Structure formats: C-alpha cells, structure tokens
Amino acid sequence: MSVMVAPATAIADKNMPDTEGHFGQYGGRYVPETLVYPLQQLEDEYARAQTDLEFQRELSYYLREFCGRPTPLYFAERLTRELGGAKIYLKREDLLHTGAHKINNAIGQILLAKRMGKTRIIAETGAGQHGVATATVSAMFGMKCVIYMGAVDCKRQELNVYRMKMLGAEVVPVQAGQKTLKEAVNEAMRDWVTNVRTTHYILGTAYGAHPYPVMVRNFHRIIGDEARRQILEKEERLPDLLIACVGGGSNAIGLFYPFLDDPTVRMLGVEAGGEGILPEKHAARFQGGSLGVLQGTRSYILQDEFGQIQQTHSVSAGLDYAAVGPEHAWLRDQGRVDYSYATDQKALEAFMRLARLEGIIPALESSHAVAAAIERAPSFSRDSLIIINLSGRGDKDVMQVAQKVGLHMPA
Amino acid sequence: MNRIEQRFSTLRAEGRKGLVIYIGAGDPNLEATHRLALEFDRVGVDVLELGVPFSDPLADGIVNQLAAQRGLESGTTPPRVLDTIAAIRRESQIPIVLYIYFNLLHRVGVAEFIQAAAKAGVDGLLVLDLPPEEADGYEGLMKAAELCAIWLVAPTTPEDRVAKIVRRATGFVYYVSREGVTGMQQTVSRSIGAMTDVIRRHTPIPIAVGFGISNADQARQVAESAEAIVVGSAVVNRIAEFGRSPELVAKVGGFVRELAEALKPR
Numbered sequence: 001m002s003v004m005v006a007p008a009t010a011i012a013d014k015n016m017p018d019t020e021g022h023f024g025q026y027g028g029r030y031v032p033e034t035l036v037y038p039l040q041q042l043e044d045e046y047a048r049a050q051t052d053l054e055f056q057r058e059l060s061y062y063l064r065e066f067c068g069r070p071t072p073l074y075f076a077e078r079l080t081r082e083l084g085g086a087k088i089y090l091k092r093e094d095l096l097h098t099g100a101h102k103i104n105n106a107i108g109q110i111l112l113a114k115r116m117g118k119t120r121i122i123a124e125t126g127a128g129q130h131g132v133a134t135a136t137v138s139a140m141f142g143m144k145c146v147i148y149m150g151a152v153d154c155k156r157q158e159l160n161v162y163r164m165k166m167l168g169a170e171v172v173p174v175q176a177g178q179k180t181l182k183e184a185v186n187e188a189m190r191d192w193v194t195n196v197r198t199t200h201y202i203l204g205t206a207y208g209a210h211p212y213p214v215m216v217r218n219f220h221r222i223i224g225d226e227a228r229r230q231i232l233e234k235e236e237r238l239p240d241l242l243i244a245c246v247g248g249g250s251n252a253i254g255l256f257y258p259f260l261d262d263p264t265v266r267m268l269g270v271e272a273g274g275e276g277i278l279p280e281k282h283a284a285r286f287q288g289g290s291l292g293v294l295q296g297t298r299s300y301i302l303q304d305e306f307g308q309i310q311q312t313h314s315v316s317a318g319l320d321y322a323a324v325g326p327e328h329a330w331l332r333d334q335g336r337v338d339y340s341y342a343t344d345q346k347a348l349e350a351f352m353r354l355a356r357l358e359g360i361i362p363a364l365e366s367s368h369a370v371a372a373a374i375e376r377a378p379s380f381s382r383d384s385l386i387i388i389n390l391s392g393r394g395d396k397d398v399m400q401v402a403q404k405v406g407l408h409m410p411a
Numbered sequence: 412m413n414r415i416e417q418r419f420s421t422l423r424a425e426g427r428k429g430l431v432i433y434i435g436a437g438d439p440n441l442e443a444t445h446r447l448a449l450e451f452d453r454v455g456v457d458v459l460e461l462g463v464p465f466s467d468p469l470a471d472g473i474v475n476q477l478a479a480q481r482g483l484e485s486g487t488t489p490p491r492v493l494d495t496i497a498a499i500r501r502e503s504q505i506p507i508v509l510y511i512y513f514n515l516l517h518r519v520g521v522a523e524f525i526q527a528a529a530k531a532g533v534d535g536l537l538v539l540d541l542p543p544e545e546a547d548g549y550e551g552l553m554k555a556a557e558l559c560a561i562w563l564v565a566p567t568t569p570e571d572r573v574a575k576i577v578r579r580a581t582g583f584v585y586y587v588s589r590e591g592v593t594g595m596q597q598t599v600s601r602s603i604g605a606m607t608d609v610i611r612r613h614t615p616i617p618i619a620v621g622f623g624i625s626n627a628d629q630a631r632q633v634a635e636s637a638e639a640i641v642v643g644s645a646v647v648n649r650i651a652e653f654g655r656s657p658e659l660v661a662k663v664g665g666f667v668r669e670l671a672e673a674l675k676p677r
Contacts, residue, residue, distance in 0.1 A: 020544060030513055030540045032470040034565035034590055037572065176476065177466070186469040193470065194591035196567060293514045293540070294467065306488050307518030308466040 016330060021210020021297075024333060026326035029209040030293050035189075038196045043211040045116050050218075055111060062107050066140070067097045069104075069222065073230035073387070078357040079374075086240065086380035088373060090360070090390045091227045091255065098133045100363065100392030101223060101251045106133035106202055108219035110141055113200035120144045120199040124188040126153055126181035126247065127318035127365060128160025129392050130204030135169035137202075145169040148187040150180040153317045159396045178311050181247075181321045185295050205248025206325035209296030213326055220254025227387055228258050235385055241376070242267045244389035245368040246339065247283070247318050249325035251391035256337060266338070269328060270372040272314035273341035283312040284341040285324040286332060292323075299326040315344035315404065316364035318392075342371035348404055350374055351394060363392035364401070414506040414534045415559045415582040418457050419617045419638065428674045429457040429583075429639030430630075431619050432646055432667055433510060433593075435478030436461045437487025439654050441495045447650075450664040452505040455671035457639065458619075459505050460537070463492050465512040470539045472594030474644040477651065489515050489524070493531035500532035508535040508561055508582075516549075525552045535559030535582050543576055550579060561585050566602065570609055577614035583639060584610055587622045595625035595644045604636040627673035634674055642670055 016023045029039060049055040063069040071092045080088045093101040106123075113121060121138045122145070125131030131147040138145035147164055151173040154161050164171050177183045185208075192201040206216045224242075231239050242259060244252035246269040259265045274282035282288065285300040292301035294309060301323040302310040314320040331337040342350070347364055350371035355361045362370055366389070373388050380386065394401070412420070422429050432451055436444050448459055462475065464482030471479065489511075496507055509528060516524040516538065528536065535558055541549065543562065553560040559582030564573055567590060577584050586607060589600045600623075607618050620633050621641025633640045649666055653659040 028545050029542065030545055031542065032539055032565070032587075033542060033563040033576075034567050034587060036542050036544075037565075037567045037569055182467065186467055189469045190472070190592045196590055291517075293517050295469065296540070298517075301514075303514070303518060305518070306490075307514040307516075308483070309514075 016327065017210065017214055021214065023326050023330035026297070026299050026329045027210060027213060028298050029296065030298065031209045031296050032193060034193050034196065035209070039209055039211070041116070042112070045112055046211055046215050049112055049115060055115070059108055059111060063104065063222065067103050067107065068095060070226045071095050073227055073234065076358050079354065082357060083374060083377040085377040085382065086384040086386045087382070088377055089231065089385065089387045091223060091387055093223060093251065093389060093391045094360070094362065094366070094393035098129070098136050099395060100129035100133070101220060101254060102130040102133040102204060103136065104222060104254070105204065105216050105219040105250065106130070106137045109200065109202040110137040110143070113143070113202070114141060116200065118198060118200040120195065121202055122146045122148070122188050122191050122199055123202045123204055124148045124181065124184035125204060126184065126320060127316065127363065128153070128157040128164070128396060129318065129363070131169070131171070132160050132163045132167070134202045134204070135164040135167035138169060139167045146191065147171050148174055148184040148191070150174050150184050152179040153181065153184070156400055157317050157396050180312070180317065182309065189295065205250040206253045206327060207248040207295070207297060207323065213297065216250050217253045217257055217327060220250050221257045223251065223254040223389065224256060224258035227255060231385065231387065237385070238262050238265050239385040239387045240264070240266060240380065241386045242389070243270065243369045243373050243386060245270045245319060245365050245391065246324060246328060247272070247321050247365065249328045251389050253325060253327055255387070255389045256331070260336060267336070268372060269337055269339045270368045271339060271341040272316055272319035272368060273343040274313040275344060277341070280311040281313050282341070283314045283320050283322065285322070286339040287341055294323045297326050299329045300324050315347060316368065318363070318365040319368065340372060342368040346371040348401060351397070351401055352405060360390070361394040361398070362390055363394045364397045366391045413557055413559055413582065414504060415458060415508070418506050419583060422457065422638065426676060428634040429617070429619065430455065430671050430674055431458040431460055431621070431639050431641040432456045433460040433462060433641060433643030434646055434650060435475060435482050436463055436492045436495065437482035437485045438478040438647070438650055439481055440485040441487060441491060443659060445495050445499055446660050447663060448499045448505060449503055450660050451667055452503045454664050454668040456505065456667060458508060460508045460510050460641065460643070461492065463489055463509055463511040463515055465515060468512065470592055472592040472644065474595070474647050475593045478647045489519070493527055493533070496533055497531040506534045507532065508537055509533055510537045510539065513538050513541045521549055522552050525556050525558060529556040529558055533558065535561050537561040537563070537585060543579055563587055564606070564610060566590055566606060573609055574613040577610060577616065580614055580616045583617040583619045584614065585641070586610060586618055586620045586637070588620050588633070589622055591622070593622060593643055595648070596623040599623060599629045599633055603633060607636045627669050630670050630673045640674070
C-alpha cells in the first residue's frame with residue numbers, strides 16, 4: 001500500500017451518470033440486443049419508483065424493521081489506542097440482517113422486481129453474501145430464486161451455500177474459467193437473456209450495464225447518509241478519511257457518495273492485492289488494469305494485450321474480480337477518491353487484529369479496509385477521524401482463516 | 412460493392428436463399444479454419460461468420476463457449492485470425508463476417524482493428540455487445556473502411572427500436588430468433604415470420620435469421636420468412652466431434668452441403 005492520499009480539493013460531479021449511464025468515459029450499456037429493452041424497462045421502472053412515496057416508504061420500512069437499520073457508527077477504542085493516531089470509527093454494516101451491506105440493494109431490487117411483475121429472481125455471488133441476501137428477500141416475497149456461484153467460491157464460502165439452500169434458493173456452481181465471480185456473472189447474464197420476460201436479475205454490485213451502477217449505488221448510499229449524520233452527532237465535525245474495500249465497489253460507493261461534496265473528507269478505496277501486483281496474482285484493477293469493456297460496462301479491467309480477461313487472485317472471494325465499478329474509475333480520474341490495495345497477508349493480519357482488539361470478526365473483504373486503516377491511522381493526528389466501512393462479518397470466513405493462519409494463530 | 416452486398420444481390424437476382432455458417436476461429440486450430448472456409452465456399456455457403464474466441468463469451472451457449480475455449484487453447488488471437496483470413500482471401504472470395512465481443516476491438520483501438528480487418532479481407536463485423544447507442548465512432552469507421560456493420564434485432568426489441576436499428580443496417584439485418592444464448596433447439600420459434608414482417612416495414616435490407624437452427628428441415632422452414640438463415644452451434648458441434656481427425660473437413664462439409672441443398676428452390 002504505497003499510494004499517497006492526495007489532499008482533497010477536487011469536487012467530483014455528483015450529477016453522474018448521464019442519461020445513458022456514462023460516468024465520463026466510463027459506464028454505459030454494452031450488452032447483447034436482447035437485453036437492451038429489458039434494461040430500458042428497468043431504468044424506467046426505477047425512475048418511477050424513485051419518485052413514488054409508497055415505494056420509498058416500503059423500502060424504509062423493510063430496511064428498518066427487517067434489516068436492522070440504522071447500523072451503529074462504533075468508536076473502535078482499543079484499535080485507536082493501539083495505532084496511536086486518528087480516532088477510528090467502524091460503520092457496522094456487519095450487524096445488518098444476513099451479515100453484510102448487500103441486503104440494502106437486494107431489498108430495493110426485489111421491490112422493483114415485484115412492481116415489474118417478475119416472478120423469478122437470479123443473482124451472481126462471489127463471497128456468497130449477495131447470494132444470501134438475494135435468497136433471503138426472495139424467500140420473503142415468495143419468489144423462485146437461482147444463484148450462480150463459481151465452483152471455487154462454493155467451496156471456500158461453503159457456509160453461505162448452505163444458508164442459500166436453507167432459504168430455498170437453487171445454487172448453481174459455475175465450472176467455467178477460473179470458477180469465481182466473473183464466471184458467475186457470465187452465467188447469470190446467460191440465464192437472464194434466456195428468461196428475461198419472467199426474471200429479474202438482482203445484480204449485486206455497482207457494476208454492469210446501466211442502470212445497475214447508479215441504482216445499486218443509490219440503494220447503498222444509506223450507508224454514507226447514516227454515517228455522515230452519526231459522525232456529526234458524535235464528533236460535531238466531518239471525518240478526515242473514509243476507507244472501504246472495493247471489489248465491484250458497492251459498499252465503498254455507498255459510503256463515499258454522500259460525502260462527495262465535502263471537500264475536507266478524503267476517501268480511500270482498497271482493492272485486493274492478493275499475493276502482490278503480478279499478473280494473475282491479484283485483483284487490483286487500478287494497479288495492473290487498463291480501460292476495457294466487460295459484462296456490460298466500460299471501466300478498468302485486468303486483461304492481456306489482446307483484450308482477453310486475465311485470471312485474478314484474492315483470499316477474499318468478494319474482491320476476486322477482474323473489473324471495478326465505472327463510478328470508481330470516474331472518481332479516481334477526478335482525483336476525488338484514492339485507491340490502494342492490501343495483500344492477502346495484510347488482510348488476514350487485520351482480520352485477526354480486529355477480532356482480538358475489538359471483539360469483532362470482520363469479513364475478509366472488509367479486512368482489506370481495516371488493513372489500510374492500520375497502515376495509515378498512525379500518521380494522522382489524534383484529533384483526526386477515520387471511518388472504516390465494516391461491510392460484512394466474517395462468520396463465512398472462519399474455516400478458511402483458521403487454516404490460513406494455522407500455526408501463526410496466538411494460543 | 413462489398414462482398415456481402417454483392418452476394419445478397421446475386422441471391423436476389425437468382426431467387427435463392429442465403430446460407431450463413433458460423434464457426435469458432437481456431438477450433439480446433441486456424442489451419443482447420445482455413446480448410447473449412449474453402450470447403451464451405453465449395454459446397455455453397457454464402458457468408459462465413461467467424462467467431463473470434465473471447466475469454467468471457469456471455470452471449471453464447473455451451474457449444475460455442477467450448478469452441479471459444481478450444482480456440483484460445485490453440486493459441487488463436489485476433490491478429491492470427493486476421494492473418495488466416497488474409498490467407499483464405501488468396502484462394503476464395505467467400506464473404507466473411509467476424510462475430511466478436513467489443514473488448515477485443517476496444518483493446519487495440521476500434522479504428523486500428525477495423526482497418527486491420529478490412530485490410531485482411533473481412534467484409535463485415537457483428538459486435539455482440541455493442542448496441543447502436545454505444546456505436547457512434549464505430550459506425551463512421553466501418554463506413555470509411557467499407558465494411559458492413561451487422562446489427563442484431565431480438566424478439567424483445569420493440570418496433571420503434573427496430574426502426575432505429577435497421578436504419579443503420581448495412582449488408583443484412585441479423586434477427587436473433589429467440590431469447591437466449593446461441594445453441595441448438597428442437598423446434599424453431601413460431602413468431603419468426605411476424606418479427607421479420609416488422610423488420611421489413613422499416614428496411615429493404617435482407618434479413619438473416621439465426622440462433623437455434625440445427626437441421627435441414629428447420630433451415631427450410633425459417634428460410635420461408637427470411638433472405639438467409641444462420642446455422643452455428645449445429646456445425647460447431649460437428650467440429651467438436653471430429654476435432655483433429657482427418658475426416659473433419661469432409662464430415663462438416665457434408666453436413667453443411669445438406670443445409671445448402673435444403674435451401675435450393677424446388
């Protein structure tokens with residue numbers, strides 16, 4: 001993690017995307033013709049829902065009563081003391097029902113699916129948190145649910161596979177390619193193209209064809225809206241730095257977006273550095289990637305000289321993905337958000353450290369954000385404030401981490 | 412006149428239906444692709460649609476996904492596909508369309524790719540995941556290079572959008588006859604005629620219908636409502652079956668000849 005956080009003076013244009021889903025040169029709608037009209041219908045329905053008070057009321061009701069919002073903004077006292085720098089707050093998305101921020105978007109999208117008269121739900125999942133959230137809301141609303149998940153991810157996030165099955169979803173292990181998140185998205189898109197009249201695709205991150213990136217961001221902005229209000233209540237001032245992990249980038253954009261107009265608030269997105277920035281050993285698109293078009297949108301992707309998508313690696317299934325959400329690419333170009341990475345090793349250390357110091361077991365994805373905070377907090381003064389988005393809890397990772405840290409685990 | 416336009420004008424003059432055959436380039440290797448192209452020309456194929464293998468072919472069913480995988484494994488890159496087409500051109504004037512995912516153009520630069528394709532002897536591009544809304548630069552470049560930009564119309568495309576798409580069409584309009592990925596099916600969709608009628612209300616350009624046609628009977632049936640039919644997975648399946656066997660070209664050529672025969676006026 002060597003990228004410096006630049007002083008934040010730039011104000012990014014919050015009026016993005018444009019009407020066709022572009023964030024500057026990023027975003028858009030690069031899909032086979034069969035999906036264009038269904039995406040336009042989704043865009044129109046979403047626009048209607050945004051101004052429909054009844055929809056908004058229903059959404060807030062479920063977010064409050066079913067999901068458990070608002071989530072606390074918790075002062076991590078021992079971590080702060082030990083690092084000896086900035087005061088660290090944790091936005092506790094891990095306390096939401098199903099265990100991660102993903103439910104914010106899943107609830108929003110299933111209410112849209114209901115409005116559109118869809119009866120069948122599909123989704124992709126990497127770590128399984130989006131799959132569990134989708135299976136959960138499908139169960140709630142009595143809809144048939146199919147989740148596509150890479151076969152490698154099924155194995156490393158087994159707990160979540162069982163949870164989805166218990167919730168009544170069919171889990172389809174995807175055997176193509178490297179058998180992780182990217183292949184699960186391909187398979188979900190194939191299903192959607194085939195069953196588009198009856199089926200809504202609850203895409204789980206701020207990625208894909210318009211309107212998904214903007215819609216998913218808006219369903220998650222409640223994270224930042226709450227955090228902003230909470231920090232003003234507790235500290236009577238805005239934070240100096242926000243930190244979140246970035247796979248597709250939904251939890252990060254959810255936290256960042258409501259602070260974009262606050263010039264003193266700096267932001268850091270943390271990608272998966274895997275085993276280091278070498279081809280096929282990481283998933284840090286801003287480190288080793290280049291501009292490309294994949295799975296419906298234009299953004300930074302990991303690809304070879306001919307445009308074939310490269311393999312990725314991360315200890316964290318949720319960050320192990322070859323592309324990053326288009327709005328992140330845009331915010332990076334604007335100099336509004338900085339992006340760094342944490343290696344597998346640093347994430348594992350952060351996982352253990354948060355557990356031991358705060359009694360909170362974070363998801364491996366969120367551990368990347370914690371790792372970045374551990375690195376940076378000491379260089380901040382004691383009166384400065386950092387908010388980490390603790391996007392999910394680590395129950396799903398317990399077996400994997402136990403094996404990985406093995407002998408290194410303190411007795 | 413571009414070879415595709417030339418061919419469709421000949422077909423119209425002779426009162427024949429066109430046969431478009433899809434195969435994955437480099438499956439099982441580019442040498443086989445070269446030999447298959449020449450054989451297709453000989454047995455009466457009107458347009459060769461050559462799939463450029465991509466790591467993430469999300470519009471393709473399992474048959475064509477596996478073909479792309481075999482293509483990548485045999486070392487097939489876009490420049491090598493173009494080299495093969497240049498070699499085919501020394502022996503054959505069969506019209507050639509590249510079926511390709513946009514990232515492969517985007518990576519080297521859309522302008523550079525189009526120029527290289529035209530130079531190699533490609534006649535048209537069908538970019539799967541590039542709808543007209545994202546294609547402003549692309550269309551001008553295609554026109555300048557005298558390549559046909561082939562556009563897709565799907566069963567989900569409403570009529571006002573059909574009008575918008577076919578206004579841009581050059582060469583032929585590709586009607587995807589069903590919702591779904593590429594692949595074979597038992598029966599062909601009954602709504603084909605209704606949709607080709609819609610398309611015809613907005614353009615005089617020939618229509619090719621594809622996605623799912625797998626035998627001579629289906630070919631004949633679909634050809635009633637279109638100027639051409641596209642057969643892909645059924646051919647690719649036979650390539651997979653014979654692979655590197657010395658019988659490959661004869662067997663696949665034989666199957667394609669049956670399809671060509673089925674389309675002849677009776």
